[in-house]
Amino acid sequence: MYNIQRLLHIKGKKPVTATEVDLTWDSFNKGDVFLLDLGKVLIQWNGPEANLSEKSRGLALARNIRDGERGGRAQIGVVDEEQMSSAELLQIMETVLGPRAGALRDAVSEERADEFQKANLRLYHLYEKDEDLVVQEIATRPLTQDLLQHEDCHILDQGGFKIYVWRGRGSSKEEKKAAFSRAVGFIQAKGYPATTNVEVVNDGFESAMFKQLFQQWTEKDQTEGPAKVEPVKFDVTNLQGQPELAAEQRMVDDGSGKVEVWRIEDLHKKPVDPKKYGQFYGGDCYLVLYTYQKSGRAQYIIYIWQGRYASVDEVTASALNALELDHMYQEEAVQVRVTMGKEPRHFLAIFRGRLVVFQVREEWPLGAPSALSSVRTGVFWEDHGEVESPSRSGSLSLDVLRLLAAPSKGHLALPVPREAQRPSQGTSGSEE
Template identity: 35%
Template structure:
């Protein structure tokens, strides 16, 4: 069944089967396992979901969430019309029971149910505040190894991780397993992490956990809350496994940016001046000292987190460097002064940037929004991407995009501006940007921009 609404009813889910339900626009795949489904069906569900992503041509960042019957997430429930949870209290005290008739005692309405409103949890993908218990493993070949608690929140691009989270939102234990895939992890470990996640689910909670596939730099807001208030740190490549560590560079630069939860992500980037961005804060670590560089548009949270980041990395307490007050010695540490993204967003600006994908792969020219937090990997080289930065619109031309996509996207951008209900200025500039030749003003919208991603 395909629909632009929520056409499903809860009665369609049979406890003896496994179902795959997708929201293609949001690149979300849900795998629902009925209580009475066979073991083989449950084991095959992840493979089928992965094959579905390839068949539908979805991004490799598409999120797969696996859950068992009666452990459904709020976001999943929003896919159904009038979902009723097991023993859920309604109105003045009626309790609904699934597939049975029960004698129900009338009780006062419990105001705490407001904290688990599916619409709010779905909007921000926040099942709770992250104060539950966390356990993390690193994938090593076909096995997994516990990560020391002192290293929680640090991830390496050459590794894959399993993050097991337990919490009690409604007086009963619930579980989420995030399995994180580094951008430079080996193909064998990428395959192993999905299998090990299923095994971890069975070992830790009898297969009742919600499983969430996460790729590097696409971490959901809730996952960012699980590290005790510390920033999430993503090291460039390498691995943290014992005996396999990659030696860190003598000079390192971390791009620090906060999300709407006020938790920060720190991504290691190339230690050159062109990596700086006036909208954010950066931590520069050298063999003898460290510096917390604050762009004109950096928030107080980002500035503060630079100091926390230095402490976590075991670097000296950083010296504060405000944009515009840098010394030549500072720039010498990052290869000399050169152009970088130095156009800070205004503090009173309330409109968030939006990214769209323009494609004619289906035979028709269509424009689809890229939902959630996006990164450089979301720029599809087969298509044209449109970035609405409010003060300007960028058309990013992928090298493999078709002539039709390139010509139609220009007119589409003009129509987009003219039809904006907020009465946009029709003189808003439209920039056409070629893949590999992006200006700094464009790169600045993508945290941790990799200047060499498309070099080959």
């Protein structure tokens, strides 16, 4: 099962692309990222001079291959050459590639690599016109998904590294057959090596390697925003000093451990001022390291909080920075991905039941419109899927404390109406 052995070279800044290269140490260099795909195991090797964009794209590609092509049944490992870590993974690599002899080559400059990639990636459109089949070059890099016509076929030539034949779901049998024949004909016509691979890609079942050649790829059933969940009633402030209650809620502890927070900025993690702990912005991603004691030994949880409006690069960088943070603690931390608006109970507990989520970025320019945000207090009576609200009076509810924030006027706290204080459930909501 998954009888695969291939080496992928990940290179560039904008865009970052992956290319299949020879399965040998001679393909490696100091400045890039390489992904060794062994079917059930995916090993990402980071060169000592590789940039964070390449590391992020490599990790994203590995996850897409694991989840989209292996049904989640593959393991991902990361080898950082600069830190000389992960001896077991290096041993696996040497079993496949053989012992490494000599020093690594220097990397090709980003500018030269981008020029080469742009010049060698071409998309062709194959369609029927009258009784003839027409093959027409329609685009080079950057490629967009809307160029693919579902009623026709396309040939994507990756400069002799690989040739893809994309078959639209509405294309005819003649078009599909002709597209493959023309793709094979490219090998001789363009002087490509006889070993150049031609891969058939069916509409709606594209491989991760095919999709990464486009600027952005949206799946057919992909949706935006969080899903609706049932409201919950739960007072996290009651957990403090009550480990038995935390155990009843299946939480690791009562949330009284040590908390450290970083925000992803320029694809790197930047420490957050402790005075701002608990303040999150929907356009950003954060790492939260929680340290607690169990049986006299330190335990670690890394929460990866991802804002609803964060970019794909920031989301990927947050996962990569979490891996690097995990390495600092000998890979003993438990990593938990947290989606904006669906924060788990323990995550709320470590912030003492107070969590403010703004729908904008932290760098809020003067003159920007105001934003109405929910305050996550100790008692929850609201839908976890709705964190931010539009800045209008209709967004105010009787049971949720709101903050109206404007960049030029600071923050205005709107008091909770008396009907919403629910004194029988405790006083924490009204006090906050």
